[in-house]
Amino acid sequence: MLGLLCLLLAAGPTGCARQADEPRHVLTVLGPWTGREAESFGALLDRFEERNEGVRVDYQGTTATREVLLSGVLAGAPPDVAVLPVLGDLADYVQRNQLRRLDEDIVEDDEYGGPWLSQPTGMSERYWLPVKVDLKSIVWYEKGRSPGTAAREDVARWCIGMGSDATSGWPGSDWIEDILLQRSGADDYDAWATGEMAWTADPVVDAWRTWGAFMSGDDRAAETALTTDHRGPEDGNGLLFDPDRDCDLEHQGSFARSLYGDEAPRADFVASPLLLPGADGQSDVREVSGDFAAMFKESAQARALMRFLASLEAQRAWATGVDPPFFSAHRGVTQEAYPEGDTVSRRIVREFRQAERLCLDASDVMPPAIRRIFHEKVLEFLADPRQDPVRLLEQIQRVKEGLPEDTPWLRRACG
Template structure:
């Protein structure tokens, strides 16, 4: 390069840098005018992520607040790492109220206050540390549990009790990585609720009833009698995502699946899937001293982390996600053929489920007056993980040993129960209530 041309090149480089600096400056100013960028962490991936991003885009278009979304199947591990490093997301959507209240008890979460739409959510869907304390989370998505799925083109409702009595007719999978065993906890919770009713169920879920109480032991024993031998072995070796797909095989090896409403979206034949309440399929034992009939439910709870720098913008997003407009938008942007999300907001009409009668029935049940949260979801995380592991251990026992080994197994769970009440480096509180 000659000396004559060098000044022109230098001028061109300087001009390019000026353009880039101006562009960066405009971007920063635009971000400030738009309210900055907030970060959301949740477990939704695939088609669920696509639908949720559409909701976030609609929010950005209306409120001029940018949202960066991260979906991960390792939500618990990712969030814990970020919190410990001092870089939590603005909002995290947790699949259990127990994890949420643990973060709140250790001072990581901001109170939500006016974010909760007045009169649209019952206390069941707005976790607190104490019954009348401040709200630290809100269910932006809900699911119904205590139900049994089957192929409606092959079986009629009246056939289900006979099928249910045969353990070989159940499609069961306990596998789910680090949280394997949770489908079994769902079974035991559902059986306890049916056998003993809301009062006993709630005492157990809130830590007032011992794990080795005879009523709790009866629920385990009932479950163990249903899944024995080859059925138990098959359940231990099957991932929960694969279990129910067998319902729709050309020659299905099983006919029933005990699973939450969310599972329908993963079935290869969702239009053929029908459900019955477990109380109808498994028989309706009436609890002593009180009526049964409560439905078990679960939720995805959004929480706001402190000191992220975008608290007010994040509150605005939570207000939108929890409100009727955001919930309706979420349903409407779900891709055709995928299951639309269910809402815990009592003002969201059943009609958002379009002409899907099965989904409408689930939505109406979620607005029922008698609901109980999934007990293990509401328990302290340490207790929930011990419960999940105990389920796997119990299934692995030889049939002849189950009865003799159940007592010591429940005794070990009771020790974990007592240890959670003694506290530790990180407080993990028990819920004050799980039913309404």
């Protein structure tokens, strides 16, 4: 009867072209990408919708993913899928039974490897997968302007900002983490990031003191960093291309090109060991970060989306779907997947592939309470970078020692 009615109405303006004008299943997705990055992710979600009739994806992008997600979880209305840059939070959600387990075959070790599939100690099931990754042991500069190794001692040349909405301070933790990694090596870094090394241990204290001495090299450097947003001025092209700032180097992840806007093609980079204060210039280990997708509400549609995001098709789309492109941890996405003329992206991929070891951002893998106080103490340290950091590190250590015994820690941070 419905088919006959559709035939009778076919000549009308509405007809039954969508006889199934039935409501589609709506998936809600929360993620950290806004602006151009959100547009790229939206294009990828469009592909998913085309392959899954009857499914619509509503994406919400925010720089305050942790706060928005926590609010939804506490209200009993989490998104179907959330993408977070912090494995420490996801491990905490697993312990609280908030995440849904993924299919066993959704990602394979031989497809990703490295640190990307790291899990908490004692956990065998998989609850998240890497959607997008970034290189953090990197220093940006303007093409045609040689950075020069003298920058190791000249803080005035560096574009540094600690501001980042609710998570201010993390750019400073990136400095400390990378200095520790490049001075003390991956084993010490891994032990510290996974809770096996005390915050008052020599490698940690040494990294803080090295950064403090560097930031003290100019009387205005620390104060300027505390009052500057890491993204640069609103509607600008990041700190590196801010005409009101006299700086030409920036220690920022590979995602920084999304901040540089129209100036992104003018940005080039060197590996951070060449320029970081006190770093071993020959170091071949690299700090990296990732955005990881996890399923908070179980459904066939949510599982299909997670499988799609892990697929080689979706991961390859990062290479050409946005300018500047995203990066993938999937071994099938080689440098040849990126446009031939995009030599910067291809070199970043080589850094991922050729590094002796890759180590996840330490604060991202730490339990939430440790990450928060780490960022707070970074800001407190910058208020007087000449101070001995031991007092601040003892405070972080006390918080660590006060954590419940069942607090989840990642098994490893370095691949």
